[in-house]
Amino acid sequence: MASSTTVTVPQAAERYPILIAAGLLAELPLRLQEWIPSASRVLVVTDTHVAEHYATMVTRLFQETPYSFSIKVLPIGESHKTLASLEMLYNKAIETGLKRNDAIVAIGGGVVGDITGFFASTYLRGVSWIQVPTTLLAQVDSSVGGKVAVNHGNLKNIIGAFYHPKGVLIDTDTLKTISARDFACGMAEVVKYSLIEKSIHVNVGSLREPLPLETMILRCCQLKAAVVEADAEERQGIREILNLGHTFAHAYEALSKGEIPHGEAVSIGLVKAFQLAINLAQISGDSVNEVIAMLESHHLPTGSPIAFSADHMLEAMRHDKKIVDADTFRLVLPFHCLGKVRVQTNISAEQIRSVL
Ligand SMILES: NC(=O)c1ccc[n+]([C@@H]2O[C@H](COP(=O)([O-])OP(=O)(O)OC[C@H]3O[C@@H](n4cnc5c(N)ncnc54)[C@H](O)[C@@H]3O)[C@@H](O)[C@H]2O)c1
Numbered sequence: 001m002a003s004s005t006t007v008t009v010p011q012a013a014e015r016y017p018i019l020i021a022a023g024l025l026a027e028l029p030l031r032l033q034e035w036i037p038s039a040s041r042v043l044v045v046t047d048t049h050v051a052e053h054y055a056t057m058v059t060r061l062f063q064e065t066p067y068s069f070s071i072k073v074l075p076i077g078e079s080h081k082t083l084a085s086l087e088m089l090y091n092k093a094i095e096t097g098l099k100r101n102d103a104i105v106a107i108g109g110g111v112v113g114d115i116t117g118f119f120a121s122t123y124l125r126g127v128s129w130i131q132v133p134t135t136l137l138a139q140v141d142s143s144v145g146g147k148v149a150v151n152h153g154n155l156k157n158i159i160g161a162f163y164h165p166k167g168v169l170i171d172t173d174t175l176k177t178i179s180a181r182d183f184a185c186g187m188a189e190v191v192k193y194s195l196i197e198k199s200i201h202v203n204v205g206s207l208r209e210p211l212p213l214e215t216m217i218l219r220c221c222q223l224k225a226a227v228v229e230a231d232a233e234e235r236q237g238i239r240e241i242l243n244l245g246h247t248f249a250h251a252y253e254a255l256s257k258g259e260i261p262h263g264e265a266v267s268i269g270l271v272k273a274f275q276l277a278i279n280l281a282q283i284s285g286d287s288v289n290e291v292i293a294m295l296e297s298h299h300l301p302t303g304s305p306i307a308f309s310a311d312h313m314l315e316a317m318r319h320d321k322k323i324v325d326a327d328t329f330r331l332v333l334p335f336h337c338l339g340k341v342r343v344q345t346n347i348s349a350e351q352i353r354s355v356l
């Protein structure tokens, strides 16, 4: 039996299901029929790694249906989350005669999901789409919330939209083929949820205990759905709490030129956020040890493997959207007890420097 949760987005008056279970990929044609009944053509978008494992199976699945099926395999990685990849998708859609009533399906990690969602939002002013996230990070984070985007130049996610899929199909079996490093990166976001869970006014049970994979993913999706529901387009400062550790993380990612992947950067950023909150005397000193133990149990780094100067870090952090002015930063920080956070707008460069 698939577990499921539903995201409600009041502004867009949209709800969509997120199904979570092992083996769900085999149900893709069935779910497509249910979620996008108008479609007669389907364009699947994936990347080279994911295609190696799943393209044959997915192609076979659709051969047994009346759908007119095509697949576009994109090059791998963040460096291809670009307008050039989008252009390949527009060309493929035109070549295959994809119409507004047809369907687009993203099968892959966050990169494929983000590019494909933006493609779906703009092609013919919007074609319905389904997400099949295949990394842990995509399953617990990027596939929930409707943010879709590509990078441009050095700027991450600078061209994008809010465009929700008609449904999300999470097949936990697909995690069997991701690397241990990618799995750990997803766990960094799970630990993050466990450190904000008491600030979200929906009690789905704690993430700070070992859980079966499906339950863990379900709870993360429910927590993110609750936050998104409260602040769908990130205008009310509620969705911002999902950024715990992320202002530090984005600086580590940028300064390492991607050598420190997002999840590892988040792991280090979480530790920095706790150290800063301890310096500000707003959480107990031993809380950071608990956080470090959690991250280490998932083989995540708790300090940067590359040394960056405090000046470079501060400069990179200034480029983050969360800055107030050149010397004052807006950060999400732990507050009061493990699991609670708040947005703080008055953090000085000197206070940040104390933990770098
Ligand atoms: N939209 C959002 O709200 C949101 C949230 C968080 C992150 N993101 C974005 O997500 C991206 C990172 O996502 P990611 O960590 O999934 O990276 P990714 O998509 O690059 O996937 C990581 C690697 O795993 C491979 N892969 C994916 N699924 C596989 C499978 N089942 N078996 C084997 N290999 C597989 C990919 O080919 C890739 O090489 C970033 O671009 C980030 O900006 C978006």
Ligand SMILES: [Zn+2]
Pocket: 141, 189, 246, 262, 266
């Ligand atoms: Zn993140």
